Amino acid sequence: MDNLPKDPMLLLSVVNMKLRDFYSSLDVMCEEMGIDKTEIVSTLKKIDYEYDAGTNRFV
Numbered sequence: 001m002d003n004l005p006k007d008p009m010l011l012l013s014v015v016n017m018k019l020r021d022f023y024s025s026l027d028v029m030c031e032e033m034g035i036d037k038t039e040i041v042s043t044l045k046k047i048d049y050e051y052d053a054g055t056n057r058f059v
Helices: 008-021 026-033 037-045
Strands: none
Touching: 008 026, 008 037, 026 037
16 A cells, blocks of 8 residues: 555545546456555544445445
């Protein structure tokens, strides 16, 4: 996750923007960006956000 913000709120904003504008799913984003999905999910879970595949964003 070197190319993503460490702060959870900033991470939330960046990830949701990337999902909205560039990627069809969290899996695709993580694969194409070469990042660890579990790290993103666990970081955002700390601030009570979970990935919703139906809307393709963290809510």
